[in-house]
Amino acid sequence: MSATQQPVAGSKNTRPRVKLGSLAGIVGFLAFVEFTSGVLQGYYTPMLTDIARHLGIHDADVNWLEGTQLMLSALVVPAFAKLGDMFGHKRMLLWSTALTALASLALPFTDSFAVFLVAWTLQGFYVVWLPLEIAIIWSRSRGREGSSLLTARAAGILVAMLEAGAIIGALLGGQLVDTLPLWVVLLVPALLVVACFFVIRFGVKESDQLAGGKLDLVGLTLISVALIAFTGGLSLLRLNGYADPLAWSVTALGLMLIVPFALHELRHSDPLIDVRMFRSPALAPVFLTAGLFGVSVLGAQAPLSTFARTDPAVYGYGLGTSGFATSLIIGLYLIGMITGALLFPLITRLLTPRITLIAAALLVAIGYLMFLPLHDSYTQVVTNMVIAGIGSGALVAALPAAAASAAPATQTGVATGLTNSVKTVGGAIASAVFGMALMHGVGEAATGGGETAGSLSGYFTVWAVCGVTALVAAVLLCFVPKQAFTDAAQHA
Secondary structure, three states: OOHHHHHOOOOOOOOOOOOOOOHHHHHHHHHHHHHHHHHHHHHHHHHHHHHOOOOOOOOHHHHHHHHHHHHHHHOOOOOOOHHHHHHHHHHHHHHHHHHHHHHHHHHHHOOOOHHHHHHHHHHHHHHHHHHHHHHHHHHOOOOEEEEEHHHHHHHHHHHHHHHHHHHHHHHHHHHHOOOOOOHHHHHHHHHHHHHHHHHHHHHHOOOOOOOOOOOOOOHHHHHHHHHHHHHHHHHHHHHHHOOOOOHHHHHHHHHHHHHHHHHHHHHHOOOOHHHHHOOOOOOOHHHHHHHHHHHHHHOHHHHHHHHHEEEEOOOOHHHHOOOHHHHHHHHHHHHHHHHHHHHOOOOOOOEEEHHHHHEEEEEEEEHHHHOOOOOOHHHHHHHHHHHHHHHHHHHHHHHHHHHHHOOOOHHHHHHHHHHHHHHHHHHHHHHHHHHHHHHHHOEEOOOOOOEEEHHHHHHHHHHHHHHHHHHHHHHOOOOOOOOOOOHHHHHH
């Protein structure tokens, strides 16, 4: 085939059949890393009560573990993404894996809540793995025919392995905690992370285009303080309610600090985050979609679990499921995400990345809006969750891949990392809003035992907000240039 006859990835008529080829080895090693990331996210969930008893704390204090890890993720992703662009994505992947391994190894050998909390927080460095991995793959495929489709296919494989790891991790953790001492159970994921370090060290090649330079410490400080203030304010709102002036003041401070950060970045010759990317017609909708998507993928899971456990005989709504039946709902949702992640590159090859993103956002919207009329039976809830899961899996894979293909060559890691950071912020906002919505009109168990359930109106709020934000994301993506995220766009 001559040069003039080469098909263009993303065109409507012909699609090149892209194969991973020499990238297969790197993708395979990175898939193991993402599998481990999934295990970390699912493994501990069945044993949180056992951990609380081991540390001598109240069950409610377990929320500190999730909160501090989310806070860390918002801080470290921008820094590690930029350092990856400057000095090597593999290098920063190794550093983050080493920190995660050390923190994981500390967990089995302490019964101090303070030490455990610090180690658990530092374990959250795994959040930078996926953005850095996508940046590595994009760097290795840049310039090859069908590079956008190659990245999409690799991203789908990585996300599928992530969700598979979450399922296996949850099942394995639940099984082991009933049969082995807790310190042995906690040691298992730590050894898996240690194995990841050596897999990356000897199996993954470094990105071939590094920007160099110096880290923008002033910008990093400004954005870190802004994120701490914003997420901290949201946590105070959730704890103290709408009437707390301190919570609103801290939240507003976090938002206001974005202004000096943006002004500083515009003046800086090598900014931590090139805020001009937010004006890009291709990237801006992707970042906004990531934030809107974070509302459902990070903010809605806990309310859905508690709705399933709510006893309809007592409250008049809910499913009254057991712990195992609830875990099946979550497992089927994750299987839906795996399906969506694997279908994403196939649909992209048949259509375009832009249309695939729109379709994925619409599936998320349909799944959650179906809850409004259909939430009375186990089958209805599972159906809704699987539909939303397919769209969610596609978006988890598509967003960093789309950001990588549309970003400047020296900002690949920053762009993929921003999808994660903005998604986390969206999830933090949703978590606070949903928590307050569910508190209004709570019902108290007829037994008088003090058990409470979220209000039905609060659950309607959760489902409506998740559905509408996904619809808004689909509309925003309609304004993306038609050939965005394709090889044609790169050549242009």
